[in-house]
Amino acid sequence: xxxxxxxxxxxxxxxxxxxxxxxxxxxxxxxxxxxxxxxxxxxxxxxxxxxxxxxxxxxxxxxxxxxxxxxxxxxxxxxxxxxxxxxxxxxxxxxxxxxxxxxxxxxxxxxxxxxxxxxxxxxxxxxxxxxxxxxxxxxxxxxxxxxxxxxxxxxxxxxxxxxxxxxxxxxxxxxxxxxxxxxxxxxxxxxxxxxxxxxx
Numbered sequence: 001x002x003x004x005x006x007x008x009x010x011x012x013x014x015x016x017x018x019x020x021x022x023x024x025x026x027x028x029x030x031x032x033x034x035x036x037x038x039x040x041x042x043x044x045x046x047x048x049x050x051x052x053x054x055x056x057x058x059x060x061x062x063x064x065x066x067x068x069x070x071x072x073x074x075x076x077x078x079x080x081x082x083x084x085x086x087x088x089x090x091x092x093x094x095x096x097x098x099x100x101x102x103x104x105x106x107x108x109x110x111x112x113x114x115x116x117x118x119x120x121x122x123x124x125x126x127x128x129x130x131x132x133x134x135x136x137x138x139x140x141x142x143x144x145x146x147x148x149x150x151x152x153x154x155x156x157x158x159x160x161x162x163x164x165x166x167x168x169x170x171x172x173x174x175x176x177x178x179x180x181x182x183x184x185x186x187x188x189x190x191x192x193x194x195x196x197x198x199x200x
Contacts (some may be wrong), residue, residue, distance in 0.1 A: 022102060027126035029103040033091040036072045037080055042147035068145045069094045078107050079144040081119060081180075086130050092119055092142070108181075109169070112142050112150045115177040115197060118168070123191075128182035131191045132157060140178065140195055152178045152195035159189045168192065 069076045078094040096106040101122050110116035119142075121128035140152045155176065160167050168181065168190070176194040184191060 023122075023124035023126055023129075026102055026104070026122065026124050030090050030126065033072050033075065033077065033104060034080055034089060037070060037077055037091050037145075040070055041079070041143060041145060045144075045147040070145045075100070075103065077104075077145065079112075079142055081105060082141040082143070083134070084141075085134060085138045088126070088130075090121070090127060096120060105180075112144055112148075112178070117142065117150075117177070118179040118181070121180070121182050123182045123185065128180060128191075131180060131182055131193050132159075134193050139198070140180070140193075142178065150178075151198040153198050154193055154195050156194040158192050158194070159184065160192050162188050162190055 069078050071077075072091075076094045077091050080089060080091045082089045091104045093100045093104050093106040096108045100106045101120065105119050105121035105127060108118040108120040110118050123129040134154050134157055136154050136156065138154045140154065142150045142152070144150070162183070168179065177197040178195040180193040180195075181190045183189070
């Protein structure tokens, strides 16, 4: 029995060390990509007009430009996210993959210009590991590859079952404009942040 206990402790320590190393690598990759993204994303969008909260104001040309991406070191990004209350600013990969999550948050589905953006990330401390600390009223900013800034206000933080995909997308009816999510430590549930676009 003692030998089994010792083996379980060693295995747990191995998992902790592995996760810590992965988190550090992800933080480094994200910092490097973010620096390069900021160098190429324009400070002001040059050809978009209207306000980002009114989807009807976007022409087909503007909508196509809003889905513009930037390639950095062989990875494609759609912009970056700033969550000031958590002190994080991270690049967002344009498409979701498990390999991509080891580097940065990924666009799970939707788009900022369509008011249905969903972003996923690992629960690394440098990524979305502290999402549960956000409170209603706090702000999130997504800057698209074209330089357009979308400002959101957190309206809800919830934990949903990991297999409940329908609930993840339940904001498609317009209840939320942005969703951020990550796994809980057990991996069975998702910490989920819902936010609405701020209209100014």
